Amino acid sequence: MKVLITGGAGYIGSHTVLCLHEAGHDVVVLDNLSNSSVESLKRVGELTNKCAQFIEGDIRDEQLLNRIFNEHAFDAVIHFAGLKAVGESVARPDLYYDNNVNGSMVLMRAMKAAGVMRLVFSSSATVYGDPASLPITEDFPLSATNPYGWSKLMVEQVCRDAAVADENWQIALLRYFNPVGAHESGRIGEDPNDIPNNLMPFISQVAVGKRAELSVFGDDYDTHDGTGVRDYIHVMDLARGHLAALNYLPKQKGCEAYNLGTGNGYSVLDMVKAFETQNQVPVPYRIAPRRPGDIAACYANAGKAEQVLGWTATMTQDDMVRDTWRWQSHNPNGYK
Ligand code: NAD
Ligand code: WQD
Numbered sequence: 001m002k003v004l005i006t007g008g009a010g011y012i013g014s015h016t017v018l019c020l021h022e023a024g025h026d027v028v029v030l031d032n033l034s035n036s037s038v039e040s041l042k043r044v045g046e047l048t049n050k051c052a053q054f055i056e057g058d059i060r061d062e063q064l065l066n067r068i069f070n071e072h073a074f075d076a077v078i079h080f081a082g083l084k085a086v087g088e089s090v091a092r093p094d095l096y097y098d099n100n101v102n103g104s105m106v107l108m109r110a111m112k113a114a115g116v117m118r119l120v121f122s123s124s125a126t127v128y129g130d131p132a133s134l135p136i137t138e139d140f141p142l143s144a145t146n147p148y149g150w151s152k153l154m155v156e157q158v159c160r161d162a163a164v165a166d167e168n169w170q171i172a173l174l175r176y177f178n179p180v181g182a183h184e185s186g187r188i189g190e191d192p193n194d195i196p197n198n199l200m201p202f203i204s205q206v207a208v209g210k211r212a213e214l215s216v217f218g219d220d221y222d223t224h225d226g227t228g229v230r231d232y233i234h235v236m237d238l239a240r241g242h243l244a245a246l247n248y249l250p251k252q253k254g255c256e257a258y259n260l261g262t263g264n265g266y267s268v269l270d271m272v273k274a275f276e277t278q279n280q281v282p283v284p285y286r287i288a289p290r291r292p293g294d295i296a297a298c299y300a301n302a303g304k305a306e307q308v309l310g311w312t313a314t315m316t317q318d319d320m321v322r323d324t325w326r327w328q329s330h331n332p333n334g335y336k
Helices: 011-022 039-048 062-071 086-091 093-114 147-165 199-207 235-251 268-279 303-309 317-330
Strands: 002-006 026-031 053-056 076-079 118-124 170-176 178-180 214-217 232-234 254-260 285-288
Touching: 002 011, 011 026, 011 039, 011 235, 026 062, 062 093, 076 093, 076 235, 086 093, 086 147, 093 118, 093 147, 118 147, 118 235, 147 170, 147 254, 170 235, 178 199, 178 235, 199 214, 199 268, 199 317, 214 268, 232 235, 232 317, 235 254, 235 303, 254 303, 268 317
Parallel strands: 002 026, 002 076, 026 053, 076 118, 118 170, 170 254, 178 232, 214 285
Antiparallel strands: none
């Protein structure tokens, strides 16, 4: 297949480009490099002996999109492009609604104009808000607690409504749980700007000596050790989930959501201990107050993705912490 990947230079996008190359697909990446560098794609090229065509540009640039769709006969689009920092979204909601919601609408307009109506969209477990029970299935009530979450929920709604209005749309909403890890080569991985918001990049920056200690946000949650529990999923499992969705879309009617998680919940301290044990490196931490907006626990029932897409996560917690560390220790300054 020939596939347009928006945001393909980013963390999950670059691993997915690699996976698609290995499966023999042709890839064109559109990315404005607002949170990434072309170095990721260069390294994917080295790892796969295949170069994705790269177009530097913005998904909100409708003229550019129309030109790209005229020049290439795409079979599908995988849409990663977007902003993802929860705190920043509270401070600058305008940026998030414009980039994530408006950007997705411009993209879908250009797709429809070109008759390319297969779309895989990066959604998030954040659309479940604070779930009433666990594990989470796709039919749980949806809600959001910050503009980032709302932007994902809004794009999901745009997709569902579009698919009702026009039965030619075939859309997979992939709700990722907590993506972590890196390709096993240690050549590509997550390269956060500034201070990481997420747990795993923070742990690995402490381990490599860039930060003094990890703040564990709260140890009084109703979980097995009091710290927050999440469903961490290896980014290569996630990348393969996109491939599975891409392969299934021609058979799918309308718009469907799929949880991509492992179904396992690990606490913050579980992750710290696994990282230390597997990598033989200390991760100093201290207990800090809860982070506003955090929930106690969140993990997936990924049964629908298994039954329908034939996909299941195969990588372990040890794989996650080992590959995170390989990437971080080989590239202490990321792609810089
Ligand atoms: P990332 O920031 O590494 O990748 C996003 C990419 O999109 C970047 O390369 C960025 O430069 C590009 N981009 C942003 N706005 C753009 C625009 N207007 N036009 C063109 N390119 C643009 O993030 P990621 O972790 O790889 O996340 C990919 C997607 O998955 C995002 O939509 C994110 O919201 C979603 N998601 C991420 C997580 C996570 O924890 N990483 C969890 C759930 C969902
Ligand atoms: C995980 C756990 C923290 C940092 C966020 C977004 C979500 C999705 C994934 C995009 C929690 C704890 C963290 C630290 C800590 N992104 N923690 N110290 O909050 O589950 O989800 O990323 O869609 O929308 O909200 O992930 O990695 O930030 O936190 O103790 O320095 O680690 O409290 O329990 P989260 P996270």
